[in-house]
Amino acid sequence: MNLDDIRKLLKELLIESLSLEDIEPDDIGDDEILFGEGLGLDSLDAVEIVVLLQRNFGLEVKDMNQGKEIFYSINTLAKYVYENTRT
């Protein structure tokens, strides 16, 4: 998968696992801030993202410092997945 495919997949997974109502993948900007003022996610949504990364990509976010960088936007999430799933 290239970065574009991962971005698209992540948006779909986010919408599904967080049950984001009335939001289509194209509605989420690649650089849109996910937590707080952007998409408005909170720490319980962070649980879903941690689990989502574990289940779908076998990736573990080590701690909150790493999480803070990775969970910033779809772009940062996709970059993390891309760099850590390349064989």
Add this chain to the structure above:
Amino acid sequence: MDRQKINNIDKPATRKRGNRLGFWFFEMFIRISGLYGAYGFLYIVSLYYIIFDKEAVYSAKPYIEKRFPQSGYFKKYLHIYRLFISQGRQLIDRFSVICSKKDVFDLKLNGYEKLKNIIQESEKGLILLTSHFGNWQIALTALNKLDKKVFLLMREEDNQAVRDFLNVGNEKGDINIISPEQEFGGVIEIVNALSKGHIVSIMGDRRYGSKASKVNFLGDYAYFPYSAFAIAASAKCPVVVLLAAKNSAHEYVVDVTNVLYPQCSRRKKDIELVPWLQQYADILEEFANRYPYQCFLFHDIWKDE
């Protein structure tokens, strides 16, 4: 970024009671007079709090008014006095264990085999739901024999006595702290710990700014945080309710028989998790009915924050 609270994040509004000199005095008092001497001294100390510490009395009132709705003005104060004495006894018990470094109390553990089976059958960890009911710190020590790594979700700096007691920070100890005062409220560390099969202990009866749902508790609607249940549902692990009641002078009964398996698939967690929250509230209500003076909530959970 959003710093939505999971639990125990906000600084308590109430002032902290006790200082190093006070602890030293109490340690000496316990050494000299023994456990019963220290218990006796509590009658005077509690009377002082009843008369002069309006904040303490005010914080105890909501529970007492719900638990003893028929009580008149003076009876209410008598209940609060008994509650203070009971809490003081349990603090002394904790303290005497810290001082003596040996088993001062017999711990009767209900549900241990069930808990052991759950741990053996699942690769996932579990959430240990603690409450301000009874002596949860003593309860945790009863679980040492499970030989599992335990993570406590709690602020570090406020709990030195608890840290000492539970052997936190000691390399030989199996208890570690996850601070909720960090980005995402510590959930990343919680989910990682659970996925590695560890135990994560979370306080379940006070919200400290986190999201909550209304459930029936002691005859009225109270607000209970649902984050522990939401994490368990996402991580697909059980929630084990941990309670410890002082049964007699030298015995505590630690109960882990109540195991809940919360599920929620959609975004409306506050609604979907209510059945499990209600089960938890019912367990606490049964405890409060059985041990009315071992409920140390000291907060109006019936009022929305």
